[in-house]
Amino acid sequence: MPPERIPPGIHNAIDYERLAAQHLPADRLAYIAGGCGWDRTVAANRAAFDSWAVLPRLLRDVRGGHTRLALNGQPFLHPFLLAPVAHQRLAHPDAEVATARAAEATDTCLVASTLSSTPLEAIAQAAGQGPRWFQLYLQPERAHTLDLLARAEAAGYQAIVLTLDASIQLASRSALAAGFVLPPECLAANLTGYAPSAPTPLAPGDSRIFQGAMRHAPTRCDLDWLLSATRLPVWVKGVLHPDDARALRAAGAAGLIVSNHGGRSLDGAPASLALLPAVRAAVGADCPLLLDSGIRSGQDAFKALALGADAVLVGRLQFYALAAAGALGVAHMLTLLAEELHACMAQAGCATLADITPGALLPCPCPCLPPFEAPAC
Numbered sequence: 001m002p003p004e005r006i007p008p009g010i011h012n013a014i015d016y017e018r019l020a021a022q023h024l025p026a027d028r029l030a031y032i033a034g035g036c037g038w039d040r041t042v043a044a045n046r047a048a049f050d051s052w053a054v055l056p057r058l059l060r061d062v063r064g065g066h067t068r069l070a071l072n073g074q075p076f077l078h079p080f081l082l083a084p085v086a087h088q089r090l091a092h093p094d095a096e097v098a099t100a101r102a103a104e105a106t107d108t109c110l111v112a113s114t115l116s117s118t119p120l121e122a123i124a125q126a127a128g129q130g131p132r133w134f135q136l137y138l139q140p141e142r143a144h145t146l147d148l149l150a151r152a153e154a155a156g157y158q159a160i161v162l163t164l165d166a167s168i169q170l171a172s173r174s175a176l177a178a179g180f181v182l183p184p185e186c187l188a189a190n191l192t193g194y195a196p197s198a199p200t201p202l203a204p205g206d207s208r209i210f211q212g213a214m215r216h217a218p219t220r221c222d223l224d225w226l227l228s229a230t231r232l233p234v235w236v237k238g239v240l241h242p243d244d245a246r247a248l249r250a251a252g253a254a255g256l257i258v259s260n261h262g263g264r265s266l267d268g269a270p271a272s273l274a275l276l277p278a279v280r281a282a283v284g285a286d287c288p289l290l291l292d293s294g295i296r297s298g299q300d301a302f303k304a305l306a307l308g309a310d311a312v313l314v315g316r317l318q319f320y321a322l323a324a325a326g327a328l329g330v331a332h333m334l335t336l337l338a339e340e341l342h343a344c345m346a347q348a349g350c351a352t353l354a355d356i357t358p359g360a361l362l363p364c365p366c367p368c369l370p371p372f373e374a375p376a377c
């Protein structure tokens with residue numbers, strides 16, 4: 001068991017990323033840290049945040065400052081959510097149960113993955129009174145999807161997050177090179193009761209992608225069906241194109257998550273942050289809009305909020321903090337993120353999230369601000 005104490009030298013949330021190699025075997029680290037292909041989109045996500053600077057302001061009174069917000073009427077104390085990340089037993093034996101405890105302790109909304117290594121009911125129990133949403137991958141059999149929805153509703157999840165950008169994911173070259181294979185104890189606990197659908201053999205001339213991997217990929221019909229199959233609000237995750245955003249909102253999505261899956265779906269896709277202003281413009285001011293992919297600090301969150309997001313999700317950082325210090329580490333990482341955001345808001349003269357506007361940012365590259373790299377302690 002990893003020690004349940006905060007490792008020395010952690011002063012910022014991103015320090016957990018730097019320490020990850022000390023707490024994760026090399027093959028697991030390669031799988032988690034890697035994106036897909038040659039990690040170009042992973043790098044683009046970080047570069048996009050570095051392409052903006054924050055403008056400090058003077059003589060602003062921020063003594064009544066706070067970060068409260070509401071998403072579709074659901075209140076939150078801060079704009080950080082825990083992104084759905086699968087197979088958390090790779091990082092810690094307590095896996096999603098530890099993450100859920102940290103979420104409750106920090107009033108953070110947890111988005112539990114369909115592919116969690118702990119059943120969704122046990123995650124909900126560990127999350128206690130804390131806010132929780134369930135991330136859904138549509139299953140090849142609709143009966144199985146309906147069962148997942150019924151289980152999520154019964155376990156008190158308050159929203160469904162439908163992920164649409166990962167029907168096919170290009171392999172990560174770094175995970176392949178490291179020889180990563182998913183261990184059996186990390187398999188998707190939610191799906192063990194569902195018999196796998198029989199594979200349909202490909203006909204001569206069929207494509208392994210079009211007629212193979214994409215055979216069960218969601219279509220617009222599936223989205224309409226899902227929207228009528230649950231009473232919970234349905235968010236859509238994986239939006240990049242403004243036209244898709246407009247269409248999804250018109251179809252009835254409760255909110256959208258601008259995301260490229262942390263660079264894990266299409267290597268060469270643009271940074272999520274780069275598309276955020278265009279998506280916001282496409283859906284208008286009233287559409288609840290979240291962003292993920294590349295968030296490593298409170299200042300990153302500030303930039304995302306300035307460019308149109310209502311809140312952000314944190315993916316890999318939760319894995320790294322979980323590996324380093326279990327529930328305590330995840331709670332500590334979230335506390336650091338919130339404090340970093342408060343500090344950035346105070347410096348920029350913003351007392352509330354509504355005060356964070358595009359005018360708070362200045363485009364870079366700027367000669368005085370090299371790309372950020374956390375120095376070793």
Ligand SMILES: Cc1cc2nc3c(=O)[nH]c(=O)nc-3n(C[C@H](O)[C@H](O)[C@H](O)COP(=O)(O)O)c2cc1C
Binds near residue numbers: 033113115261262295
């Ligand atoms: C190891 C790993 C597993 C993931 N599993 C899922 C998943 O099951 N469902 C999902 O919608 N997204 C999944 N994601 C994507 C995250 O929800 C999120 O979009 C991404 O991690 C954000 O980028 P960041 O890691 O740079 O914060 C996963 C990401 C990682 C790194």
